[in-house]
Amino acid sequence: MHDVETALSDIERIRDQLAATTRFRGFTPSIAATTGLLALALAAVQSAQPGLTGDTRLYFVAWILLAIISGCLIGADAVIRARALHRGMAESMINTTLRQFIPAGAAGAVSALVLLGRAPEAAWLLPGLWQLLIALGIFAGLSNLPRRMIWAAGCYFLCGSMTLALNSAMTAPSPWAMGIPFGFGQLLVAAILHDAGKRCGHG
C-alpha cells in the first residue's frame, strides 16, 4: 500500500505543478462584460437620481450589492467552466485562483465594514481603495491569467490612485468614481479574455 500511496502523492504533486503553471480558462468575456455594463448602469441610475448619492451608506450599499452579484456571477461561471475545461486539474486550479483573489476580496470587505461602520467620514477612500485591491488581485493571479491582463491590473491601479486623489476634494461620493473605473475596467478585462480565447482557439 505504501508504494501506491507514494505514487498517488507523486501524481498529486505533478498535477498541482501543472495547475500552477496553466492558464485558468474559467473566466469568460461575456460575464466580465456583463459586470462592467452593470457597473455603468448603476452609476447612470445613481447620477440620474441625486437622492441616491446623498446618503453615503445607501450609495455604498448599492455598490456592495453589485459587487456581491458580480462576484457570484463570475465565481459560478468560473467553477462550471473550469470543471468542464480543466477536468482533473479543475479543483487544484480553482483553489489556486481563489487563493490569489480572496485576500484582495477580504481586504475590500473588511475596509468597507470598518470605514462605513466606524469612520463614515472617511468612506470617500473606499472607491479608490477597492480599485487598488482589484488591481492587486489581478497582479497576484497573473501567472494563471492571459499575459495581457497586466494592462487591466495597471488600469485598475492607475484609476484607484486617481480616484483616491480626486475623491479627497469631493464632499459627496460621485457615482462615476465607481462606474467609470469598474465599468471600463471590466470591459477591458472582457476584451483581453476574448482576445486570449481567440488566440488559443477556445471560446
Added chain:
Amino acid sequence: MMRASGADMAEDRKSAPFAYDGLDRIFHEKARLGILTSLSGQPKGIGFTELRELCGLTDGNLSRHVQVLEEAGLIAVHKGYEGKRPHTLCQLTEQGRARFADYLDVLEQVLRNAARVTRPKGANKRAPLPKTV
C-alpha cells in the same frame, strides 16, 4: 490520432472500468513521462541541456523523444541563440497540458483500483479508502 474526449472516457469507464483507454502510449513511456513532468512546472520552457540533465538521457535519446512529443503537438521546440551559442527551448503546449492532465487522471484511477483490488481482507477498515471508478 483519434483521442477520446473526457465525457467519452467517463462513459467507457462505466462500461469497461479496467480498459484504461486514456493511458495514451505516447505518455506511457518512462523517458517521455520524465520530459513532460520536467516541463509541467515550467511555463516558459526548459533548455535542451537542462532537460537532458533532469531526465538523465543522452542527447540522441532526448532528441528522439522530443521529436515524438513535438509531432504529437504536446510540446513546442523553439530553436534560437543564447548569445552566440545555439539554444533549443522545449515548452509544453496548451494541448499537451490538457492531455497530460487527462493521462494523470487515468493513471491515478489505475492506482486507486489496484489498491482497492489488492487490499488485504483483514485490512484496517478505518484506513482511508481509495476513490472508486
